[in-house]
Structure formats: C-alpha cells, structure tokens
Amino acid sequence: MQRVSEFAKAKGISRGRAYRLANSGALPAFRLSDGSIILEDAAVEWRPRNARPLSYRMAWLLLGILNGENLAGIRDAERARLKRHIQELRDAESPARVLATKVSARAGLQVFFAHPEDAREMRSDDRILLSGVGAPGSGMMAGDVVEGYVAPSAIKDLKSDYLLHEQVDGNVRLRIAEVLTPGRAAIAADLADWGRAREMREANRILDGLL
Template sequence: MQRVSEFAKAKGISRGRAYRLARSGVLPVRELNDGSIILEDAAMAWQPRHARPLSPRMAWLLLGMLDGEIPAGVRDAERSRLKGHVKGVREAENPAHVLAQKVSARAQLHVFFAHPEDAAEMRDDERIALSGVGAPGSGMMAGDVVEGYVAPSVIEKVKRDFLLHEQADGNVRLRVAEVREPGKAAIAADLADWGRAREMREANRIIHELLQEKC
C-alpha cells in the first residue's frame, strides 16, 4: 500500500494528477473508513507517458513565455498549447525535470574538455552566451565549468581556438543555437539537464520564481 502523495513523488507527477488517476479508476485503490484512499501495490506498475519534446521553435516560445515574454506571430492554437505546457510545468512535482524534457530539442548539446585556464578565458569570450552553471542568477559558482550557447556559424572556430575535444564528462557544455542572452527559463532547463541534485534544486528555484511572477 502507498499514499497517493508518495506515489506522485515516485513517478514525478503532481499529486493532483495522481488523485485524478486514482479516482478515474486507472490506478487500483482502497478506500479507508475516513474516506481517504491509498493505492494498491499493483499501482506501481503504472508509468507516465513521456511526451515527445517540442520542436526547437515551440521550445523557445515556451521558454520565452515562462520568462514573461508575449510571443508575436503565434497562432491561437499554438498559444493555447503553450499555455497547456506552462500548466504542465506548474503542476509537476519536479517542474525543472518536466521543463527540461519538453524543451530538450531547443539546441544540440556538445560536451568538451578544456584546461581550467582555457575555461576561464572561454567565459570571457563574447561568442559564448553563458548559461546554466555559473550564469547570473543560476545560484551556482562556475569553477572550471563553462556552459552556454554558441551560434552555428562560430562553433567550429571556438573548438579550434580552445583546442576542445569531445568528452562525455567534460567541463565545457556548449549548445549550438542562435541565442544572444539566455533567459531565466533557459538557464533553469540547462541546469536541469545535468540531472544532479544541486543543479536540479537551483533549476526548480528559478522556475518557482518565474511562476510566482506569472500569478
């Protein structure tokens, strides 16, 4: 047996969604004498469907909407879908994780290794729009980590200039996209991509702040 709140946390969904699943009969439940419900052990076999990531365009529109920007030239149907995605982020048990999944196609990520001295120089390079760890408002010190966005037209030059070579656990994380200055939502998504507790905590802090501003 398991409480609905515990089930929601384990599955990464909101408690509201878990209760709706239980009350609709999707999850097997047992009703207690006081009217509350608990989930049968068989409920743990249920798995949430992972939606396909948004297109790069829609991903950036969603990030912009979370930052409080009013998207121009967006069709009514697209605006409605974007509001639905914002609602999904708001209701999630782990908003940063959900957002990162939705906008995972926003840019192609490349991970490299750079010497700490080179990393320090890279953070001052105007071709790199800093984001994620070490970005203003991220709540995290950069150390020898460099994370940011680089335009497709200069990524190869940046690699040559700093002698970068790809390494899965490297300290340089560059996303290839035309981004002049990442907003708070993009910084949160980039932090969440690390999948580590501290980065996820700061990503959720940023998103909660953004959602409070939208109230």
C-alpha cells in the same frame, strides 16, 4: 559520474527501474570492484519513453513566455498549447525536470574538455552566451565549468581557438543554436539537464520565480 540512486531521484523513477536500465545497457554505466554500479555522465540525457519534446520553435516560444517576453505572431492554437504546457509545469512536483524534457530540442549539446585556464578565458568570450552552471542567477559557482549557447557559425573557431576535444564528462557544455539571450527559463532547463540534485534544486528555484 552518478550513483544509480541519485539518478533515479533526479529522473523521478524507482531505484529498481534505474538498476534494470543500467544492467540492460540502456544507460551508460560501469561496475566497481565491490559490485556497485556507477552511471556515466552521458546518462543524464536519458528521458522516459513517454516524454514528448516540443519542436525547436515551440521550445523557444515556451521559454520566451516563461521569461515574460511579449511574443508576437503566435497562432491561437500555439498559444493554447503553450498555456497547457505552462499549467503542466505548475502542476508538476519538479517543474524543472518536466521543462527540461519539453524543451530538449532547443539546441544540440556538445560536451568538451578544456584546461581550467582556458575555461576561465572562455567565460569571457563574447561568442558564448553563458547559461546553466555559473550563469548570473543560476545560484551555482562555475569553477572550471563553461556552459552556454553558441551560434553554429562560431563553434568551429571556438574548438580551434581553445583546443577543445569531445569528452562525455568534459567541463565545457556548449549548446548550438541561434540565440539572442538564453533567459532565466533556459538557464533552469540547462541546470536540470545535469540530472543532479543540486542543479535540479536551483533550476526549480528559478522556475518558482517564473511560474
């Protein structure tokens, strides 16, 4: 859950606009007895209308270049586009927020609830490539949160093994994609997806080191 003012700051919009979005139903929210509005966790997925996510392929190419990988087989036009995207990140007040929008098509996010003991066990499961909160270098303790990438062929068994059930504010955030290793850039993007101040700060710290 998140206050409207925190959401507005994380997304780089005015509080007035955030309140209008909540009141119009564009953001999932509920009103407390004192009249204040609290946004549900699903609101972090909101993106400005003018945001233009990259394709799956271009998203991972951008993440790879940020990680310093020597990517072969990139066409000249793609390389020129990637250079422009990197410059936009360098020019941005919050590179992490911009990156999260650009690479939002990198994987499909599924959110579940798991018992804290199961969550700790999941963090040692080699079917999950840890990323985001709790990943090495993230600057954040995991607690009972599990966040990472899972191959499409493994998600069904993981859900069965750990009795996972979908929950919008759950403690297990799995991104479904064929990934060898997420890398620091993906960790930054995953942190930024939370839309919260602390995660965004750590995401920007990581990107500062990559840019």
